[in-house]
Amino acid sequence: MPSPDPNEASHKCPQGCCPSPFFNSPASQGELGKPRNSCAECRHRFATETASSIFPNTQFTNHESLPSLQDSFSEFIKVYPQYSETEQVDQVRAKEYSHLIASDHTCLDYIGIGLFSYSQLQRLDVSKTQDSSPSISKAPPEYSDFPLFSISSRTGNIKTLLLxxxxxxxxxxxxxxxxxxxLNVSDNDYFMLFTANRTAAFKLVAESYPFQACRKLLTVYDHESEAIETMISSSEKRGAKAMSAEFKWSRLRIQSAKLRKMIAGRRKKKKKRGLFVFPIHSRVTGARYPYLWMSIAQENGWHVLVDACALGPKEMDSFGLSLFRPDFIICPFYKVFGENPSGFGCLFVKKSVISILEDSSSAGIVNLVAERQPFQVSDDSSGTDIKLEKKPSRLQEELASSSSFFSKITKVGESSGLQRTKAPEESKSPKSSASEEMHDAIESQQERKAKDGEDEYLDIECRCLDQVDLLGPILITNRARYLINWLVNSLLKLKHPKTEGVPLVKIYGPKIKFDRGPALAFNVFDWKGEKVEPVLVQRLADRSNISLSYGFLHHIWFADKYAEEKRRVQHTKESRGQEGNKKYRDNLGITVVTAALGFLANFEDMHKLWAFVARFLDADFVEKERWRYTALNQKTIEI
Structure with a gap:
């Protein structure tokens, strides 16, 4: 790859909106040949060129006609050459999450952030012998199922605990x-509580927020959420008036005029109106929402709760926390990606807001109880107050000593079998090498820890958090952007045969878009236009070793021109109530299949999902799977 022209550097988007060579094509220049430097233009070009460059003028009507993994990746890397710069993620996946490779498991159902890596669950039993002969080999690895920690209920009053x-x-x-x-959250500004889960965190806020004085609860969710439903129920019992934003069919963008009206209200006095719950982006459709809504709410006297549950790793760094300073933040953590989805929730409360909260039970707040620790413990330690030796973490030692960990890939990857392109030759300056930079970063991190006294009692090794910190938000975000947009484009290329191009897949929310989130909501339709039930798609995917989820989209607003489509696509989740009943209206929506990309997702995962969905192009696929399942003497899947 040739070095970029220094004269072109000044024209590049400062936010990295122009990641591919096709953004420097003549078509992206003005009439006088001068490059446009508009971020909006770059983002538009990203979407249009993605659509026109991936399988151009092609429709796939037979799952057997799909290009191979190798061929698909070759085309993918031509469109997104910068993807090769994210090879570090594949290194981490192969080294720290070997179970994904061993089981050939594609995990697209994890929302949140992992704490530990799978390698931390390994225990190597070394034979105790004084014989140092090279012929004596180590015992094979044994996998321990210890959960690293457990949780226990914490009693008391939430306001007392916060104060x-x-x-x-x-x-x-x-x-x-x-x-x-x-998360880049300062303990000078916020107090943090561990909660049993995400739902418990929302319920705690609902039961302590002063709804008697600030009566309104306004939420912005395009999908049903157990946590939000629990919050609404608890709030209404305490006198709150619950409202919800609506989302325009079919891209599911926020119905701005209505939301602005609900935020502004009728009163002109600067009085606290209530609680505005804002999720940054949808964890189901991947739709991102402008941060401006938080500012508008604050200007109109609302307290703001930011739901960071759908944020990817390190997105808190770029989301402008210091600018908006929300009153509450909720974020979940799970233990190990692809292995152990259990974990806890984190509730952050701004210290200046604690005084307005009301006394309520602390049900849902938990203590974390350390069990068998994945780090070195001194001989005199006991219980959970463990005093550890001050030593670099295993991950830090490995990264500091490995000169190849962050090197550019120049050969075929062993795990995926994909041909990668060679990256530009790295600088030979010792100070600019990846290993030196990593070593400096680790030393700096250790110095900060020592200065803050963090090592005095305990040094917890959260390898997943360490990996994300070292990879950085730009690399992780760019990688997910390339993968999710390729997947969206490829799914839309699947058409039923002999039906004049009837699409196999319907995608809800944003399609190909530069700033869409790494989540996808879709449905599969047969050649007659009838929807394949999402739960069936999920179960068949599970049989192909692909983990998906399903959700329920609601609060959808249809313009008059979509009246017929409104009657056709929506249904009630539960068959109860009358059409004029509010509960009936709240139950109207669309069940969908959902896929979420974690930071460890790779191109092979995307291709595997694409190939699975393409099998529904066979009109007899579902019947064949039912017969095969029954023939194997297993329980039949109910449709």
């Missing part, structure tokens, strides 16, 4: 500091 704190183990204190550092 005065309470006893906590060294384990909890260390993990709290690690998480707040990872």
């Amino acid at each position: 005065h704190g309470g006893p906590e183990s060294a384990f909890e204190s260390a993990l709290r500091k690690r998480i707040m550092s990872f």
Whole structure:
């Protein structure tokens, strides 16, 4: 790849909106041949060139006609050459999450952020012998199923806990500091509570927020959420008036005029109106929402709760926390990606808001109880107040000593079998090498820890958080952007045979878009136009070793021109109530299949999902699968 022209550098978008060579094509220049430097133009070009460059003028009507993984990747890398710069993620996946390769498992059902890597669950039993002969080999790895920690209920009053704190183990204190550092949240401004899960965090806010004085609850969700439903129910019992934003069919963008009206209200006085719950982007459709809504709400006297549950790793770094300073933040963590979805929720409360909260039960707040630790413990340690030796983490040692960990790939990857392109030759300056930069970063991190006294009692090794920190938000975001847009484009290329191009897949929310989130909501339709039930798609995908989820889209607003489509696509989740009943209207929506891309997702995952969905082009696919399942003496899937 030739070096870029220095004269072109000044024309590049500062936000990295122009990641591919086709953005420098003549078509992207003005009439006088001068490059446009508009971010909006770059983002538009990204979408249009993605659509025209991936399988151009092609429709796939037979699952057997799909290009191979190798051929698809070759075309993918031509459109997104910068994807090769994210090879570090594949290195991490192969080294730290070997179970994904061993089981050939594609995990597209994880929302949130992992704490630990799968390699931390490994325990290597070394034979105790004084014989140092080279012929003596180590025992094979054994996998331990210890959960790293467990949770226990914490009693008391939430306001008291927020104002005065309470006893906590060294384990909890260390993990709290690690998480707040990872999310870039200052303990000078916020107090953090561990909760049993995401739902418990929302319920705690609902039961302590002063709805008697600030009566309104306004939420912005295009999908049904157990946590939000629980919050609404608890709030209404305490006198709140619950409202919801609506989303325009068919791209599911926020119905701006109505939301602005609900935020502004009728009163002109600067009085606190209530609680505005804002999710940044949809964890189901991948739609991103302008941060401006938080500012508008704050200007109109609302307290703001930011739901960061759908944010990818490190997105908190770029989401402008210091600018908007929400009153509450909720974010979940799970233990190990692809292995252990259990974990906890984190509730951040701005300290200046604690005084307005009302006394309520602390049900849902938990203590974290350390069990068998994946780090070195001194001989005199006991219980959860563990004192550890001060030593670099295993991950830090490995990264510092590995000169190839962050090197550019120049050969075929062993795990995926995909041909990667060679990256430009790296600088030979010792200070600019990846290993030197990594070593400096690790030393700096250790110095900060020592300065803050974090190592005095406990140094928890959260390898997943460490990996994300080292990879950085730009690399992770760009990688997900390339993958999700390729997948969207490829799914839209699937058409039923002999039906004049009837699409196999309907995608809800944003299609190909530069700033869409790494989540996708879709449905599969047969050649007659009838929807294949999402739960059936999920179960068949699971049989192909692909983990998907399903959800329910609601609060959809249809313009008059979509009246017929409104009657056709919506249905009630539960068959109850009358058409004029509010509960009936709230139950109207669309069940969908959902896929979510974690930071470890790779192109092979996308191609595998695409190939699976393409099998529905066979009109007899479902019947064949039912017969095969029954023939194997297994329980029949109910449709």
